[in-house]
Amino acid sequence: MPGIDRPNFQDRRDFMKSAGLAATGFAALPLLGCDTQGKMSLDRSGASSPLAIPPLQAGTIERGERVFRLSLTPGEKEFVPGTPSPTIGIDASYLGPTLEMRRGEQVRFHIDNKLAEDATVHWHGFELPATADGGPHQLIRPGER
Numbered sequence: 278m279p280g281i282d283r284p285n286f287q288d289r290r291d292f293m294k295s296a297g298l299a300a301t302g303f304a305a306l307p308l309l310g311c312d313t314q315g316k317m318s319l320d321r322s323g324a325s326s327p328l329a330i331p332p333l334q335a336g337t338i339e340r341g342e343r344v345f346r347l348s349l350t351p352g353e354k355e356f357v358p359g360t361p362s363p364t365i366g367i368d369a370s371y372l373g374p375t376l377e378m379r380r381g382e383q384v385r386f387h388i389d390n391k392l393a394e395d396a397t398v399h400w401h402g403f404e405l406p407a408t409a410d411g412g413p414h415q416l417i418r419p420g421e422r
Contacts, residue, residue, distance in 0.1 A: 331375045345384070350391045395416045397417065
């Protein structure tokens, strides 16, 4: 059509090839940094740190519901040795637990905000309506549940 630029399919094909090669290269990078013990190297000097695996938490069963009582807390972690960084965690100074539940269970969360600022929690791995998946419409004020 007049006035409309048609895409250059050869350029698009070349772009997709380059993007695929780049993605393959990035996917291989973590393999370069691992030793035979499954530890991730911080640098090529041989210093390594084990992968942080959050603890498993099953909650408790109360009146037929699985209940989790969680707290948002401030913390500190040295991602680079000798350089502490402020962090936020759930029941820990950094990260949070892996929550264990069964498909079909009724689940209730009690989340206490022990931070000095508003917070919200976004859930990964749950099939939830957007209204229940954290965000500015579900703020937890400091000191509140």
